[in-house]
Amino acid sequence: MERVVITGNEAVSRGFWEAGGTIASSYPGSPTVSILESMKSYKDIYAEWGTNEKVAMEIAIGGSISGARSIVSMKHVGINIASDPFMTFTQVRTKGGFLLVVGDDPGLSSSQNEQDSRFWGKYANIPVLDPSTPQEVKDYVIEGLKISEDFNTPVLIRLTSRLCHCRGVVELGERKEYPISGFEPDQSRYCMLPPYANAAQHFMKERIEKLQAYNNSYENNKLESNNSSVLVITSSMCYENLKEINAPVDILKLAMVWPLPLDYIKSLSSQYEKVIILEETLGFIEEELKANNIKVEGKKYFPFTGELSIEIIRKGLKEAGVMDFEYKDPTSDTSVPRTPMLCAGCPHRPIFHILKKIKATVIGDIGCYSLGILEPFEVHKTNISMGASLGMALGVAKAQSMSGNKKPIVATIGDGTFFHSGMTGFLQLASCKENITVIVMDNRTTAMTGGQVTPTTSKYFKEYENHGVSVHEVIESFGIKDITVVDQFKYKETKEAITEAMKRDGLSVIVATRPCALNFKIKEPHFYVDEKTCIGCRSCIQTNCPPISMKLYEGKTKKNSYIDPDMCVGCSVCSQVCPVGAIKRSTGEE
Structure with a gap:
């Protein structure tokens, strides 16, 4: 075999x-x-x-x-x-x-x-x-x-x-x-x-x-005996981690965790001085056994959240008096964490940069654009569930209006989330009188999970050429008229469209149309920094694009911007935010 x-x-x-x-x-x-x-x-x-x-x-x-x-x-x-x-x-x-x-x-x-x-x-x-x-x-x-x-x-x-x-x-x-x-x-x-x-x-x-x-007699439930007075009942990956530490316990590994084999466990547990339940997250098995008058312990020794690693299991068994060893805190790892970052050429980057610059109040949603929560953008102020940004934006805007606060509200949503659970939210917003601007970030893919297709993918993959749906036409069919379609790599035009939309009462929609740079392998000639012109103001750094860093050029005493040509996909956003024109597109000779 x-x-x-x-x-x-x-x-x-x-x-x-x-x-x-x-x-x-x-x-x-x-x-x-x-x-x-x-x-x-x-x-x-x-x-x-x-x-x-x-x-x-x-x-x-x-x-x-x-x-x-x-x-x-x-x-x-x-x-x-x-x-x-x-x-x-x-x-x-x-x-x-x-x-x-x-x-x-x-x-x-x-x-x-x-x-x-x-x-x-x-x-x-x-x-x-x-x-x-x-x-x-x-x-x-x-x-x-x-x-x-x-x-x-x-x-x-x-x-x-x-x-x-x-x-x-x-x-x-x-x-x-x-x-x-x-x-x-x-x-x-x-x-x-x-x-x-x-x-x-x-x-x-x-x-x-x-x-x-x-x-009660399911053959895939396995009892492993070590001639111990302690029985551990467990399943899933907890069992594998428990086996790694060679604990001096008998183990009942459950295959079917609901409905529980109550008669079998009652009979078996009576043979042990102590029965411990080892399970991740909530005490599902423990609570059910206790409800049926079976004496067990579990969450007394193990956390209710997170994975149960080998070290955490050891610590719990030590507290239970089953093992004796020197405990090492698994959180003491000295490795440097890496903050999640949008890809080079990501079309969400100029949108976040603009929203930060204009200090918008942004109700966020679920997708790659959830990274708008993190540094350096920190523009998204909420992150609850897919499609929630639209209804939440309406609730926030209504509450503010009733308290006399007329500050405009911005909501973001991706194309995948739009079709998943956003259309009903748009229908709710269609007759909205409050000042709400929704930015639909249509990157033609479900990017966060690996680039699966959405109904707007058709333009980029031949096998889906008959599967094309226009986001702005769908929104128009809801009776929404104030819709602006933008190419967010045209930075100044996009910034103007967003700021003007935020000035108008009622619902305004911006549909940003640049596709995912990673999924569709879109690349233009790279940009480079003319270090003689660069003033080191870091405006380009603030776009948080991976190819851009600060470098000390030969003969300089102060660092200037530098763009890694191998990482740059030529989106041009950095050159558009540079105040002195120091960032230029290559001709292949630089």
Whole structure:
């Protein structure tokens, strides 16, 4: 049997293919982006990005009710968007196997909050599988589809950022074809209106009870004995880190963390002097066991937030009296942190530079442009969720107006977020009388997550040439008239358009049209600094473009600006903000 080294995300795709999976959908969000990207390499699978997580969920639901094995993947906050169809679909007796793969982000490495998706299992009355290695990821995907069909239930597979991106040895198998039976109308099964939905509540109760009985003897739950009086109950990456420290404990590694195998754990825990729950983020397992009168400890020793590293686990077990060792604080790392930075030639940079110069009050949104929060721009004053900038801008403007404050409000939103969840916000703003300027930063891609397509991508990729949508035409269709389309690399014109828009009452929209420099590999002849003309004022440095730095030229006593020609993509913004014309475009001879 062939064995390969692949990531946890790639293992999801492989397992789905081997299990005869057919319909795959997703919305890009770290840490699960590469699940769908790798899914596209399998010709037997229809894989498509949804406009948002709700649409992606609905695509997979449609596949499932047609008898096709289906999967939808997203990051943890995506379930918030998809929960409307999902929470009703969990009442349906599932036909084709249905998997919801979620990437949690303990430690918030790329997220605005830290959710624990295991709670969705309890909330939605569905099973949750919690793998710990890429091999288990593949195996649990195959097993999850079988459970889904055997128990007529959606199945949630919970990954974490570490597991999504880590690599491990995985055994490859052959694809097992699964015939698609087709959609058969059955209103009592698929129409969740009373009285059908009332009956479904009883079905869900019976289903979760059957799953709990199944989990009491589930072969993938593993007990490892070290002849200890202490039992640690754990799952996922916590198990892998626990194994690294050779703790003198017995280990119960759970594969299915909801519904819990309560009868088995009750019987097992009675044999130990102490039972410790090792789990990241919230005390999901601990709380449930305590509610069922099983004496356990957990969050007493381990933090409620962040990843549980090897050192943190050691420290917790020491506090629990299980281990004795010298603790090293993992936060004492002396490495110098690197501040996230917009790419060279990023079209967001001139917008942020302008907004900072005019001291605008800016309500921000989610995407690459979230970096507008950080130094040196610090223009975004909020960052809540995708599409939130529009409704929040209206709320802020209304509140200010009622208090007598007429200061204009600016909101930013990207093209990906516009289509994901921004159009409804624009509809709300269409009749707005307050002074609000919305800047749509249409860079033709979902850039933050790797450059996935948006409906405005068509101009740059031939395969999407029939998939072109104009942002400003969509906004016009809402009845909004005050729309200005700009090329933000024409710095002075863009600055004038924004400042004039902010002077007008009511809603003004600026659509900035420069595409992502990184994704579309756009490069013009580079710029250079004429050190004889440069006065060292650092106006160009304030644009925060990576190729620009200060350098002490030969024969000088004071540093002047310098542009690295290998990094410069020729966007020209630095030359436009230079007050003395010291920055010039190269001719190939410099």
